[in-house]
Amino acid sequence: MPGPAKTAIAYHEKYAQYDLGPGHPFRGDRFPRTWELLRERGLLDQPWLKVIKPEPASREDLLLVHDGRYVDLIFRLSEQSRPYDWETPCSPDILEALLLIIGGDLAVGDAVLAGDVEKGIGLGGGYHHAGRDYGGGFCLFNDVAILVEHLRRRHGLERIMIVDHDVHAGNGTSDIFYSDPGVLFISIHQDPRTIYPGTGFIHQIGSGPGRGYNINIPLPPGTGDESYMKVLEEVVAPLAREFKPQFIISNGGSDPHFMDMLGSLMITAKGFHSITSFITSLADELCGGRYVLLIGSGYNPSVLPLSWLALMMGAMRLPPEGLEEPRSPPEEPSRIRKEVEKVIKELKETLSPYWDCFKS
Ligand SMILES: [Zn+2]
Secondary structure (H helix, E strand, O other): OOOOOOEEEEOOHHHHHOOOOOOOOOOOOHHHHHHHHHHHOOHHHOOOEEEEOOOOOOHHHHHOOOOHHHHHHHHHHHHOOOOOEOOEOOOHHHHHHHHHHHHHHHHHHHHHHOOOOOEEEEEOOOOOOOOOOOOEOOEOOOHHHHHHHHHHHHHOOOOEEEEEOOOOOOHHHHHHOOOOOOEEEEEEEEOOOOOOOOOOOOOOOOOHHHOOOEEEEEEOOOOEHHHHHHHHHHHHHHHHHHHOOOEEEEEOOOOOEOOOOOOOOEEOHHHHHHHHHHHHHHHHHHOOOOEEEEEOOOOOOOOHHHHHHHHHHHHOOOOOOOOOOOOOOOOOOHHHHHHHHHHHHHHHHHHOOOOHHHOO
16 A cells, blocks of 8 residues: 555635534534644644645636626625525625635645645535525535536546535535536435435436436435445446546535434444545546545534544545544444445446446
8 A cells, every 4th residue: 555645735724714603513613623633643744744725715716616696695695694594604704714615625626736746635625515506504605516617627627526425415516517427426425315405316317418427325324334335336436437537526524424413324433534545546546646525514523523534534545543433333234234235226227328337
């Protein structure tokens, strides 16, 4: 196994302003607490880790994806500190932090493409519920999609793969690229019949020229590390090998953790490490290692920093050491394993007209 990957990470102390208020599950202390853990573990002193202090994203960056009138609306609501919806507040501080986070995502993407580093980490990124002209689910602007468009315009990339490993389906990202065959979008999430945003089903496979390029992998509540890895091996890897991405982006945080309050998947810190290690090895095999990881979600502050660290360590190609947790999740029942096998089988059948790897 090669050593640690040269990695760029974007961070700004103002990220903490992305705080949706007392009583809201999305609090700003997630960022400094994770940063402190990176410091404690000595990662910030490593010569292979480059810290980027980002500049804010511009209006032009937002317009790569979003409708102008929608961008104006969010700026106006932010100025007036009025919420977008009941769970998605806006304020000058939140907007300032968000623009810095998006600027950070773009900066690490550029660093990877410049060849300065192999991997990029956009701390605070992954606002996958925002579409071209709507927000929701704590998300205002879709930085995952903005990064994709930035990479295409600035660097001329034609095939980008997104793996969304948040517990919630990436409905905004899915909508944005629904008819776009240049983006292979794979969302692995808790069954949307049981969780926000209530969409992200197997049969939603894209439209027009993008048919077959929008992949939803809904997992039953209770799915643990083992079945999750099976999905990566049996569905994600063959699709990636056939698609041959020039760049891989993944997004998600700690909300699939077994102790998270908003989700019911049963992933452990070691499981998070396995997920991003797996994606890293795909990037190493398929696209010269080029991989950007965006980490933002997670609603149990007691497991968030360790889970985020685990995600980062997998991407950085570090071994899964020091990721022990105070307790383990319940064993995954065989009923869940069987249900996940059924999902995999149905996915392969649904996608077989579009992908040689699934033709029997
Ligand atoms: Zn989520």
